[in-house]
Amino acid sequence: MCKHTIVKTLGAIACIALLYPACKIPVLTNREANNKTPDSYAGSQDSTNSGSVAWNTFFTDPHLRALIDTAIKNNQELNITLQEIKITRNEIQARKGEYLPFVGVKAGAGIDKVGRYTSQGAGDATTEIKPGKEMPEPLPDFLIGAYATWELDVWHKLRNATKASVNRYLATVEGRNFVITNLIAEIANSYYELLALDNQLAIVKQNIAIQQNALEIVKAQKEAARATELAVRKFEAEVLNTKSLQFGIQQQITETENRINFLLARFPQPIQRDAQAFNKDMLTPVHAGLPSQLLVNRPDIRQAELELTASKLDVQVARAQFLPSIGLSASLGYNAFSPGLLFKTPESLLYSLAGDLMAPLVNRNAIKAGYSNANAKQTQAIYQYERTILNAYIEVANQLSNIGNLEKSYALKAQQVEALTQSISISGDLFKSARADYMEVLLTQRDALESKFELLETQKQQMNAVVNIYRALGGGWK
Structure with a gap:
């Protein structure tokens, strides 16, 4: 075949290719994603956002920071995610080779x-x-x-497939960032739970000492015929009940330590910590910023956005299957x-x-089905993107409300603990002077113990709320 004939043949092929799109391609309706957020949280216009603060600045406890640093290096779920990133990166290389x-x-x-x-x-x-x-x-x-x-690649079918792979690769990177954010929050929450359990154990031991002292008083009064054997047995039972609480708390401490060790990808070992540091001074002031900042800070929102972009490109690739x-x-x-x-x-x-x-001419049902599926997946990605934004806003709003309510609850419970602590000595004095019976003393001690547990639980919830809003704002991965 002479050169002139080859050129004419290729020219004819190009003309047919340009005219072929006149054949009808199904038109599918779709809508654009809505990424608008409310203007503020409860009317606040403060743009300072704690989500942009690095985790090793946000958390001040050196033991907690050491645990987080180890987890980021060793956590198995995170390492699995890193391999997924490598897989999607290799997919880009494969796609690039298709149009060369x-x-x-x-x-x-x-x-x-x-x-x-x-x-x-x-x-x-x-x-x-x-x-x-x-x-x-x-x-x-x-x-x-x-x-x-x-x-x-006249219709950019292969290039669009490559771009879709690039966006999915970037989505896996954001997925890794989201894993880091959740990992840091889970370690911090477990660490604060461990400190709360340490303090509960200390309170139980203090309460045992108080109850043991009350038991000795009752025994002395029985010897003086001022109390009955029933009172002695009741006080003994209360001491035994409080002692038994220690073992339940110790089991919770073991399980919490092992949960942290699992996140750090290591076998069980003691978790270094300072139980005395469990106080409100550990709490870092949180600034929620503006809702629109979630679109930039939250890795899961960025991941959903990239998945949406990839799905749009998939529709273009599926549409190009109709073309020669x-x-x-x-x-x-x-x-x-x-x-x-x-x-x-x-x-x-x-x-x-x-x-x-x-070019497909007759029986294009498989191509039509592929096109419709790609369009449906794009619509799914739109809903997923919008759902992720809505979920992020609600998470922040819930934690902001939680922080405010826990602050008020903590103040009231602190007053309750103070009142019941004072009532222990008052009930003891009244019992010694026979102006109160032993049941009043027992109930007072029991109420005081429960109130101290509730105060610790509220304090732990405050710390968890701070951690959770830091996660909800997209903090930790930067």
Whole structure:
């Protein structure tokens, strides 16, 4: 085929490709994602956002910071996520290769014997390579050459597929950031729970000492005939009940330590901590900023946005399946029946150049289904994106309200603890002077213990609320 003919053929293919889009492609309706958020949280216009603060600045406890640092290096879920990032990055490389020319080399040798009484055999028998020299029989065949194939990405089908892979890779990176945010929050919450349990254990031991002292007083009064055996037994039972609380708390401490060790990807070992540091001074002031900042700070929102972008590109790729694909193929090499003649030019030289066009014409149901599925997945991604934004805003709003309510509750419970602590000594004095019975003393001690537990629980909830709003604001991954 002469050069002029090849050019005309390729030109005709291009014209057909440009005219083919006139064929009807299904039009699917869709809508744009809504990423608008309220202007503020409860009317606040403060743009200072704690979500942009690094975790090693937000958390001041050195033991907690050491645990978080170890977890970020060793956590198994995080390492699994890192491998997913590598997988999606490799997918980008694969997609890039699809719209670049594929070039290869090949070499071969063979031998062929056809029947003499066939058209080919009869033709070979009458062919003379040289005067008096027939075509060799059997006929060897030697080949060496290069070949190339290339699909012209006229409709950007392959490039859009690559862009979709890039966005999914970036989405996995944001997914890793979201794992880090949740990991830091989970470690901090577990650490504060551990400190609260340590303080509960200390309170129980203090209460045991108080109850033991009350028991000795009752025993002395019984000896003086001022109390009964029933009172002694009641006080003994209360002491035993309080002592039994220690073991339940110790079990919770063990399980909480092991939960932290699991997050740090290590076998059980003691968690270094300072139980005396469990106080409100550990709380870092939190600034929620503006709701619109969630779109930038929250990794899960950024991940959903990237997934949405990838799904839009998938729709374009699926739409391009209706359009014709244009391919080019070429080869260049040497072919001869004798190794000595293999590189004889131009006699043994072979080359080819071809273009082809393929387009779906009849029974396009599979392509239509793929197009509709891509569109449905895009709509899913829109809803998921909007849902993620809504969930993020509600999480922040809930924790802001929680922090305010816990502050008020803590103040009241602190007063309750103070009043009941004073009532212990008052009830003891009244009991000694026979102005109160032993049940009043027991109930007062029990109420005081419960109120101290409730105060510790409220304090732990305050710390958890601070951690949770830091996570809700997208803090920790930067």
